Every structure is written in structure tokens, then in C-alpha cells.
Amino acid sequence: MAGRALALITAAAVAALALGPLLVVAGSADAGAMRPADWAALRFTLVQAALSAAISCLLAVPVARALARRAFPGRGVVVALMTAPFILPVIVAVLGLVAVFGRAGAANAVLGWVGLPPVSIYGLSGVVTAHVFFNLPLAARLILAGWEAVPAERLRLAASLGAGPWATFRLIEWPLLRTVLPGALAVVFVICLTSFAVALTLGGGPRATTVELAIYEAFLFDFDTGRAARLALIQAALGLGAVGLGLLVPMPRLAGGLGRAPRRWGGGGKALDAVLIALAALFVAAPVVAVVLRGAVHVAALPPSVWVAAGNSLLTAAASAALCLLLALAIAIGGGRLEEGVGTTAIAISPLVIGTGLFLAVIPFVDPAELALPVTGMVNAVMALPFALRFLVPAARRIRATQGRLSASLGMERWTRLRIVTLPGMRREIGAAAGIAAALSMGDLGVIAFFADAERATLPLQMYRLMGAYRMDEAMGAAVLLTALAFGAFRLCDGWGARGAGRAWRVRRAAA
Amino acid sequence: MRHALPLILAAVPAVAEDRPVLEVYTYDSFIAEWGPGPAVEKAFEASCGCDLRFTAAGDGAALLARLRLEGARTDADVVLGLDTALTAEAEASGLFAPHGIDVPPLDLPVAWEDDTFLPYDWGWFAFVHREGFEPPASFEALADSDAAILIQDPRSSTPGLGLILWVEAAHGVRAGAIWEGLADNVVTVTRGWSEAYGLFLEGEADMVLSYTTSPAYHLIAEDDDGFRAAPFEEGHYMQVEVAGMLAGTDRPALAREFLAFMLTDGFQSAIPTTNWMYPAVIPEDGLPEGFDTLVTPSTSLLLPPGEARDRAEEGIATWRDALSR
Numbered sequence: 001m002a003g004r005a006l007a008l009i010t011a012a013a014v015a016a017l018a019l020g021p022l023l024v025v026a027g028s029a030d031a032g033a034m035r036p037a038d039w040a041a042l043r044f045t046l047v048q049a050a051l052s053a054a055i056s057c058l059l060a061v062p063v064a065r066a067l068a069r070r071a072f073p074g075r076g077v078v079v080a081l082m083t084a085p086f087i088l089p090v091i092v093a094v095l096g097l098v099a100v101f102g103r104a105g106a107a108n109a110v111l112g113w114v115g116l117p118p119v120s121i122y123g124l125s126g127v128v129t130a131h132v133f134f135n136l137p138l139a140a141r142l143i144l145a146g147w148e149a150v151p152a153e154r155l156r157l158a159a160s161l162g163a164g165p166w167a168t169f170r171l172i173e174w175p176l177l178r179t180v181l182p183g184a185l186a187v188v189f190v191i192c193l194t195s196f197a198v199a200l201t202l203g204g205g206p207r208a209t210t211v212e213l214a215i216y217e218a219f220l221f222d223f224d225t226g227r228a229a230r231l232a233l234i235q236a237a238l239g240l241g242a243v244g245l246g247l248l249v250p251m252p253r254l255a256g257g258l259g260r261a262p263r264r265w266g267g268g269g270k271a272l273d274a275v276l277i278a279l280a281a282l283f284v285a286a287p288v289v290a291v292v293l294r295g296a297v298h299v300a301a302l303p304p305s306v307w308v309a310a311g312n313s314l315l316t317a318a319a320s321a322a323l324c325l326l327l328a329l330a331i332a333i334g335g336g337r338l339e340e341g342v343g344t345t346a347i348a349i350s351p352l353v354i355g356t357g358l359f360l361a362v363i364p365f366v367d368p369a370e371l372a373l374p375v376t377g378m379v380n381a382v383m384a385l386p387f388a389l390r391f392l393v394p395a396a397r398r399i400r401a402t403q404g405r406l407s408a409s410l411g412m413e414r415w416t417r418l419r420i421v422t423l424p425g426m427r428r429e430i431g432a433a434a435g436i437a438a439a440l441s442m443g444d445l446g447v448i449a450f451f452a453d454a455e456r457a458t459l460p461l462q463m464y465r466l467m468g469a470y471r472m473d474e475a476m477g478a479a480v481l482l483t484a485l486a487f488g489a490f491r492l493c494d495g496w497g498a499r500g501a502g503r504a505w506r507v508r509r510a511a512a
Numbered sequence: 513m514r515h516a517l518p519l520i521l522a523a524v525p526a527v528a529e530d531r532p533v534l535e536v537y538t539y540d541s542f543i544a545e546w547g548p549g550p551a552v553e554k555a556f557e558a559s560c561g562c563d564l565r566f567t568a569a570g571d572g573a574a575l576l577a578r579l580r581l582e583g584a585r586t587d588a589d590v591v592l593g594l595d596t597a598l599t600a601e602a603e604a605s606g607l608f609a610p611h612g613i614d615v616p617p618l619d620l621p622v623a624w625e626d627d628t629f630l631p632y633d634w635g636w637f638a639f640v641h642r643e644g645f646e647p648p649a650s651f652e653a654l655a656d657s658d659a660a661i662l663i664q665d666p667r668s669s670t671p672g673l674g675l676i677l678w679v680e681a682a683h684g685v686r687a688g689a690i691w692e693g694l695a696d697n698v699v700t701v702t703r704g705w706s707e708a709y710g711l712f713l714e715g716e717a718d719m720v721l722s723y724t725t726s727p728a729y730h731l732i733a734e735d736d737d738g739f740r741a742a743p744f745e746e747g748h749y750m751q752v753e754v755a756g757m758l759a760g761t762d763r764p765a766l767a768r769e770f771l772a773f774m775l776t777d778g779f780q781s782a783i784p785t786t787n788w789m790y791p792a793v794i795p796e797d798g799l800p801e802g803f804d805t806l807v808t809p810s811t812s813l814l815l816p817p818g819e820a821r822d823r824a825e826e827g828i829a830t831w832r833d834a835l836s837r
Contacts, residue, residue, distance in 0.1 A: 037832075091707060095714060103660070103699075104715035122700045201711070205665075205701040206832040213703075217667040220573040223580055223601070305545050360581060369567065467706040468541045470729045470788070472713045 003334030003414070010330040011339035017382050018346040021357020022236065026229035038231060041214040046238065048210070049192035052131035053185050059132060060139035060184070061177065063280045066273035067140070068147035076498070078281050079144070080491055082137040084288050087439035087486040089460045091467070092479040094201045096287030097121060097133060099294065106290070126202035135188045137284055142187065142390050145429070146180030147173075149398055165269075180394075182245075187390055190239045190348050211235045215353065225356075232353040239348020243341050243386075291479055298477030306478050309462035310485060313442050316377045316458060317489055320441035321434045323381035328388035328433055332396040333422060340393055344386040354379055372456040380441035387440070388433035395429035396422070424500070431497015435490035442486040459485070533563045534766050537586075539575050539593040540568045541787075548779075548786040555778035562766055571704070572598055572670050572753075580605055584760050589767045592632065592755035592774075597673050597824060599629050599754060600817035609759040613772050619794045621812040622750065629754035632774050633789035636748035636809050637674045638741035639719040640712070640726045647719065647742030651679065655693025660717040662699055662708040666828050669704045670751070675721050676827035677820055678749030681813040687827060691834030698835065724748065724807050729788050732802045740807070747811025753789065 067079065085093055101107050101121040108118040121129055150172060158168055193211070211231055219228040331339045358375055359368055399422050407417045423430070445460040457465070459482045466475035543549035543566045553564045567588070569578040572595050579586060584607070594602050602608060610627045618624050620634055639654075639661060641647050648654040654661070664672030679687045699717045702708040712720035719742065727739040755774060757767040773779055780791040784800050791799075815823060 091710070094707070095710060098711060098714055098716055102711075102714065102716050126700075201702050201707045202700055205698065206835045213665070213667060220577050221667060221673075223577055225581075303545060356581070359578075363582060364585070464706060465541060465544045467710050468704075469544060469546050470709070470726070470733070471546070472710055475710070 004336075005334070007331050007333070007335030007339045010327050011335065011342040014327060014346060014382055014385060015342050017378070018349050018354070019236070021354045021361065022229060022232055022349060024357040024360050025225055025353055026233070034227065034230065037209070038211075038214050038227070041209045041211050042231075042234065044209060045193060045211045045235075048127070048131075048208075049189050052128075052135060052192045053189035055128065056132055056135035056188050057139045057143075057181060057185050060136050060143055061181075062276050063136070064140045064143035064147055065173070066276040067144055070270075070273050070277065078277060079141070080487075080494060081281060081284050081288075082141045082144075083436065083439065083490055083494075084284055084483075084487065085134050085137050086436070087443050087483075087490060088288065088291075089443040089445060089463065089479070089482060091201070091464065092291055092483065093134065093287065094130070095294075095476075095479070096291040097130060097202070099290035100286045101126075101129060106286070121202055123202075127208065130202050131192065133283070133287065135191065136280070138191075138387075139184045139188055140280070141432075142184040143177070143180050145391060145394065145432075146176050149394060150176055183390060186242050186245065187344070187386055189242045190344065190386065193235055193239050193242075193348050219353075219356065228353065228356075232349060236345060236349045240341070240345045242348075243344040288483065291476065291483060295473075295476030295478075295480035298473045299480055302474060302477050302481065305457070306459070306462050306466075306474070306481070309457045309459045310481060312373055312456060313459040313482075314485065314489075316373050316380070317438045317441040317486075319374075320377040320380040320384070321438035321489075321493070323378065324384045324388050324437035324441075325430065325434050327381065327385055328392045329423075329430075331385075332389060332392035332426075333418070340389055343389050346382040346385055369456060373458075376444070376458065377441065380444050381437065383444070384437035384440045387436045391429040391433040391436070392426065395426040399425040427500040428497045431493050431495070431500070434497075435493030438489040438493060439486040442489060443482065531561060531563045532763060532766060533565055534560070534589050534763060534770055535565050535567065535587045536590045536592055536770070537567050537569060537575060537579065537588040538591070539571050542566065542593060543568045546786065548782040551782040551786065552779050555782075556770060556773050559773070559778075560766065560769060564770070576602055576605075579607060583607070586758065586760065588758050589761040589763050590755060590757050590770055594629065594754050594756070595670055596750070596752045596754070596814060596817060597670065597677060597820050599626070600821040602756070603628055603817065607758055607760070608756045609761075609764070611757055611768065611771050613768055616775055616793060618775075618792050619790070620752065620792060622814050624752075626754075626817075629756045630771055630774065631752045631754050631792040632779065633783045633787055633791055634750055634752040635723040635725050635789040636750055636812065637671060637678055637721065638724040638726075638744075638748055638807065638809075640722045640739060640741050641719045643738045643740055645718050647740070649743065650745045651683065651690050652693070654697060655690060657697070659697055659719055660699045661694075661697050662712050662717045662720040663701055664705055664708050664721060665701050665703055666824070666831060669702075671705050671721055671723075672701075673824060673828075674749055674751055676831055677815060677824060678813065679831075680823045680827045681749055681815055682744075682746040688830045688834055691831050695835050701835075723751075723789070724809065725784075725788050725790065725803070728784070728800075728802050728806055731805065732785060732800060743807045743809060745810075747813045748809040750812050750814045752814070753787075 067075070088096065098121060099105055101119060103118070103120075105121070111118055120126065154172060158172060163171065211234070215228045215231045215235075218224045218231060327343070331343050335343075358379070362368055362371055362375075403421050403425065407421050412421070443460055444458075445464060459478060463475050463478035463482060466472075466478055538549070541547050549566050553566065556562075556564050569575045572593050575591065575593055576598050579588065579591060579602075582588075586607070591602075591608075608628050611630055613630075615624070615630065618631065620631060624631060639647065645659075648657045648659060663675055666672040666676045679690050683690050700711075702711070705722070708720050709722060709726075711717065722741075724741040727741055730736040730739045755771060757764065757771060761767050775793050777795045777797075780793050781795040781797065783789055783791040784803060790803075
């Protein structure tokens with residue numbers, strides 16, 4: 001069981017990287033007492049994360065179903081679009097949402113024109129809008145991946161047996177949702193534990209105080225590192241708990257198809273599917289388009305430092321994606337629920353605390369600025385790991401289920417099997433995972449701010465610096481550049497995976 | 513990618529010869545190519561025979577947090593970029609030494625008596641709006657109006673904290689009532705200045721909490737005369753940005769030389785159009801053209817450091833209660 005050992009070691013390394021900094025911070029000071037306001041923040045964080053996860057996943061199911069059922073020109077673009085909100089840097093996405101739904105936004109202009117009252121993106125409705133914008137596309141993609149794993153033979157069999165929509169739902173779609181929904185819910189919930197800062201720009205204020213903000217306050221303004229560490233530990237425990245619950249749900253075994261990509265199937269409700277897809281695409285695309293329209297003309301005039309930062313970001317993203325993929329493959333191929341759970345927790349740990357802990361850990365030995373980019377890449381790899389796992393774990397399970405016995409009966413050695421069966425069979429998911437990891441790393445502003453100096457900034461940091469110096473036009477230009485790079489990196493990897501999916505089947509058949 | 517690599521290599525600073533190194537910790541926007549950092553470095557290195565190195569850490573609050581994390585083992589000789597809301601904490605950390613230099617006459621609207629920290633620039637907080645909008649003339653008038661404002665969270669932003677202290681200093685025990693009146697004017701509370709100002713520029717509110725000097729940026733850098741700061745009758749709270757030398761510095765003479773240089777033209781003339789604040793000592797050539805168009809408040813408010821720290825805590829609690837209803 002060398003594969004299992006490797007997975008365990010990987011999970012341990014991830015846990016050390018995620019929890020180590022937390023312990024360093026906790027050890028650096030006496031733990032301050034939790035304040036009543038901290039408990040209120042905790043309650044609020046939990047409630048909003050649960051709501052966000054529920055709403056996003058609920059809305060994502062019909063969208064994913066429509067996408068799974070329909071083949072149409074531009075489907076690839078729509079599916080790729082489903083990653084856009086995710087890879088946009090937070091502040092860009094917020095500005096995009098505001099350009100569409102804000103007081104002076106396009107949506108209200110249209111509503112006013114037809115004589116309807118304006119909508120507000122601030123307050124609770126803004127928080128929900130932002131959450132759905134960020135998480136519905138991710139949830140839809142995760143659920144879609146599950147749908148696409150249904151063997152075509154089953155669908156044909158169901159159709160030839162005359163199964164109606166209800167029977168198809170009960171026999172095929174419901175078991176499938178039971179497999180993918182808990183995982184998707186857990187991932188979105190865990191993201192919302194820490195990334196809620198996203199929505200705070202829209203619904204901020206004392207009513208919406210999250211644990212992340214309490215950590216920020218405890219650390220930066222009260223310099224109570226002990227309290228900051230304790231809050232971060234609680235946040236991490238919540239994340240771990242959520243992931244654990246998500247993984248406890250029994251997973252039905254996906255038994256044998258022939259390993260070919262399922263065909264889309266027809267059936268009724270074509271118009272409804274079209275409307276659903278169009279609405280989702282519009283909702284996701286409009287803010288992105290707004291950002292591009294606003295900033296594209298300023299790209300040419302960007303100062304050289306922005307291009308240097310773009311180079312830094314590209315290198316960091318490439319390294320980060322490679323590392324993330326290695327970690328995710330080790331866990332997905334060799335590991336079980338335990339390793340997967342550990343791999344998913346990193347996201348629940350406050351970037352502020354990881355940054356601080358790593359900073360404390362390295363400062364006795366080296367100048368932190370020297371490590372700015374490597375540390376950023378490494379932390380981003382661990383932060384992207386949960387998403388990579390959501391793609392790779394089901395794929396690895398599918399390969400084991402469908403090709404495992406055949407490979408064993410052929411007496412394939414482990415590396416041979418990995419090389420000609422497992423990895424080629426997972427190519428589509430490997431591409432998607434690498435793309436997500438690269439794009440996430442590109443847009444991340446998490447830990448770099450702790451380490452960077454003038455030369456070693458990344459593109460999001462440089463964009464933020466422009467905004468902080470009144471240079472909104474140039475900041476929007478940088479935002480367009482960043483969006484293009486992140487999206488380009490994602491398309492490159494994802495496209496590579498999709499292109500090879502057919503070829504992998506031929507290779508496998510040749511090997512068999 | 514092939515083009516990116518040489519750019520990165522070119523950006524790595526050349527190794528200095530045997531000149532002594534002065535390590536200055538500052539906030540992030542100070543060292544940006546459009547910030548004061550590059551000009552200041554050039555001017556100081558021309559006379560000091562040393563290598564001036566800036567290390568940046570987030571904003572003013574992150575700067576102090578980093579310093580306290582590093583404690584006595586810090587490499588910093590000088591810290592530049594704390595503001596008057598943070599100096600009491602900084603002083604209490606015991607990490608700073610008295611500056612010990614002869615302070616030239618300062619162009620500050622308040623008297624400056626601090627043996628540890630020296631101011632290098634300052635500004636008044638103000639609500640900024642576009643030309644054509646009729647601004648209210650006080651917090652009470654603002655609360656009674658339906659003007660939409662963007663403010664920053666005092667728990668994560670120094671201007672946000674400045675607004676808390678402004679209301680505290682101007683209205684004292686009535687701060688709670690003022691905040692309750694303002695609650696329906698607040699569009700949203702952002703985490704930092706950049707988000708709030710960005711939303712304002714995109715047209716999301718009538719006014720944003722910033723500085724009286726903000727219109728100067730648009731006028732001078734963008735040739736846009738369309739921004740104003742609203743004068744408030746009760747006066748405007750000040751932000752004074754300061755620097756101090758570390759007690760543990762191994763180059764105290766050089767650190768002192770830098771602090772003295774900080775109050776000369778070589779440093780001060782860079783401030784107005786890079787940091788967009790008032791210089792602590794007005795340079796020989798005066799303020800840049802355009803600064804004469806700015807609002808000058810009748811009253812300047814500033815709490816002493818210790819009181820600022822205590823009132824900030826009460827003020828945040830008051831703000832939290834009023835806006836949670």
C-alpha cells in the first residue's frame with residue numbers, strides 16, 4: 001500500500017502547513033479571552049455560511065442539470081464561464097457586481113427605464129447576491145462533474161426501458177445528487193467561513209461581523225495574537241467539522257460504464273433548460289463584462305511595475321498549480337476519506353493567520369521578502385487543494401471502479417497502471433483541477449501582503465496598490481489584465497484536459 | 513513568459529557596496545513607484561553615504577503589528593507611517609527611543625509635543641463629494657439629510673477609526689445619537705479606504721469618508737476639477753503621520769540623520785503630490801498649485817494619543833450598538 005502511505009504523508013504535510021502557522025501564532029502569546037462580540041461573530045459566520053451554501057447549491061442543481069442534458073454551440077464557453085467569478089480577485093468581482101446591480105448600475109438603469117423600482121445590492125440582498133455570484137458557478141461545476149460521470153450506457157438503458165422523467169430522476173439523478181451534493185455543500189460552506197470578507201464590502205457594518213473580521217481586529221488593532229489564534233482555531237474546527245459531515249454521507253458506488261464520456265440526452269423541457277442556462281450565463285457574465293468594458297482601454301497605459309507583477313503572478317501560479325496537482329493526485333489516487341478531509345481543511349484557516357504564522361516561522365532565518373513568491377505559491381497550492389480534490393477524488397474512484405479489476409487481472413504494476421490507465425483516464429479532471437489552482441493562485445491576495453516589497457508584488461497586490469493611490473482607471477486596467485491571465489490559465493489547462501479525454505480512451509483500449 | 517523573466521531579474525536590486533544600511537519599515541503605499549518612497553530614497557542617499565532600504569507591511573496598523581511580532585530582534589532602524597491613533601500603543605511597546613533631534617518649526621495646525629515620534633505629514637478627514645452635490649454642513653445636518661455615504665470599518669481601517677474619533681472629539685456623549693442618526697445614510701461599511709473610494713468613484717454614493725486633500729489628486733494628477741471636500745461646522749479630525757527610531761537600532765546616528773532629513777525639503781517636497789497629504793514643514797517653494805483650492809477647516813480636532821486610544825474603544829462600541837439596530 002505505497003499509494004496509501006504517500007497519501008498519508010501528503011495529508012500530514014498539508015495539515016502541518018495549514019495548522020503549523022496557527023500553532024506558531026498561538027504559541028507566540030498568551031491566549032486572550034474570547035469576548036461576547038466574538039461569539040456573536042461566530043454565530044453570524046455560521047448562519048451566513050450555511051445559508052450561502054444552501055442557496056448556492058439549490059440554485060446550482062437545475063443549472064448543472066440543464067448543462068448536462070444539452071449539447072449546443074458555445075457550451076464549452078458557458079462551462080468555462082462558470083469559473084469566472086471564482087477566479088476574479090475579490091475587489092474586482094465586487095466592482096463588477098456593483099457596475100451591474102449597484103445604485104448607478106446597468107440593472108437599475110434598465111429597471112428605471114421600464115418604470116420599475118430599483119434593486120439594492122447593499123445590505124442582506126447584496127450579501128446574498130454576492131454569495132450566489134461567487135458560489136453558484138462553483139457548485140454548478142462540481143455537480144456537473146458528477147452528472148458527467150454517469151455512464152452513457154445507463155442513460156440509454158433507461159431510455160430503452162421507457163423510463164419517464166420521474167423514474168430517471170429517482171433511479172439515476174437522485175443517487176447521483178446524493179453523491180455530489182454533500183461534497184459541494186461542504187466546500188461552499190467552508191469557503192464562506194473565510195471568504196465572507198468578499199461580501200462585506202456590500203453588506204458590511206457591525207451587523208455583519210464575521211470571525212475573519214474579529215481575527216483581523218484582534219490581531220491588528222488589539223495585537224491580541226492569542227485571541228486571534230483561538231478564533232482561527234475555532235474557524236478551522238468548524239471547517240473540519242463541515243468537511244467531515246460532507247464526507248460521512250455514504251457514497252453509492254458508481255459501477256461500470258465503459259469509461260467513455262457520456263452523451264447528452266434529449267427529453268423534454270428544452271425551453272426551460274435554455275432559459276436556465278441563459279440566465280445563469282448572463283448573471284455570471286455581466287459583471288465580468290462590466291469590468292472588461294470599464295478597464296480594457298487602460299491596459300495599454302499600465303506602468304511597468306504592473307507588468308513585472310504580472311510576470312511574478314504567472315510564475316507563482318504555474319508553480320502553485322503544479323504543487324497543488326501533485327498533492328491532490330497523491331491524496332486522490334492513494335488516499336481515503338481521512339486524507340481527503342484533511343486536504344480540504346486548509347481552506348477554513350484564516351489567510352491572515354497562515355501569513356502571520358509563516359512569517360513568524362521564517363523571520364529568525366531569512367528576510368521574509370526573499371520568500372514572498374515561494375510562500376505565496378505554496379499557500380495558494382494548499383488553499384486550492386480542496387477544489388482540486390473535488391475534481392480528482394471522484395475521478396480516481398471512477399477509474400478504480402471501472403478499470404481496477406481489469407488492470408489487476410492483466411497483472412499491471414503500480415507505475416504502469418498509473419501511467420497508462422489512471423492518469424490518462426483522469427485527464428479531463430486533471431486539466432480542470434490544474435486550471436482552477438492556477439487561476440485561484442493568480443487572483444489571490446491572501447498572504448503576499450505580509451511578505452512583499454516593492455519588487456516582489458503580485459498582480460492583485462499591485463492592483464490594490466493602484467486603488468489605494470486614487471488610480472482607479474489603472475487599477476481597472478490591471479483588473480482586466482488579471483482577469484485575462486487567470487481566465488487564460490484556466491482555459492489552457494482545462495482545454496488540455498478536455499482535448500485529451502477522447503484520446504485517453506483510445507490509449508486505454510490499446511493497452512487493454 | 514519569456515519576456516517576464518528578464519523583467520523580474522532586472523527588478524532585483526543590485527547588491528550595495530560597503531555603505532551602511534538604514535532599514536526603514538513603512539506602509540505599503542509609501543514604497544510604490546508613485547508613492548514618496550523612490551524620491552525620498554534618492555534624495556537621502558545623495559547625502560548620507562548610506563543605503564536606504566524600505567520594507568513595507570500593509571497599512572499603518574499592520575506595520576505596528578509586524579513590529580511587535582518581531583519585537584527586539586527587528587532589523588528596523590526607523591519606522592515611518594504610524595498615525596496618531598496608534599502612537600500610544602507604539603510608545604507602550606517600549607520598542608522606540610526618543611528621537612533627540614532639534615525639531616524645526618512645524619506647519620501643523622496643532623502644537624506638537626512628542627519626544628519619541630516626529631510628524632512628516634498630516635491631513636484632515638473629510639467627506640468628499642462631486643461638484644454639483646449640495647453637501648450637509650455638519651454631522652447633524654448629514655444625519656437629517658438623505659445623503660448616501662460610504663465609510664470604512666474602524667476595526668480594519670485607519671480612516672474608519674479616524675471617523676470614530678472625529679465623532680467622539682466633536683460630540684462626546686452625543687456620539688451615540690449622532691451615529692443612530694447616520695445609520696440610514698450609510699450605504700455600506702468597507703474594510704479599507706480603497707474599497708470605499710473605489711465605490712464612490714463608480715458613482716455608488718454621494719459622499720465618501722476621505723481627506724480634504726483628496727480633490728487635489730483629481731485636480732493635479734487628472735486635471736479634473738469636479739471633486740470637493742465638505743466643510744463641517746464642528747471642525748475636522750486630523751490624521752498626523754509620524755516616524756520614530758527603534759531603541760534597538762545599531763545605527764542610531766544614521767537613524768537620527770534620517771529623521772532630521774525627513775523634515776527638510778528633500779523629503780517634504782515629495783509629500784503633497786505623492787502621498788496627497790500636507791507636509792509637516794512646508795517646503796521653500798510652497799505647496800503645489802492646486803492645494804490653494806482646498807477647503808481649510810475652521811477648527812482642527814485631535815485627541816492626545818492616550819485619550820485617543822481609550823476613546824477609540826468606547827467609540828467603536830458606540831458605533832457598533834448604533835449601527836446594529
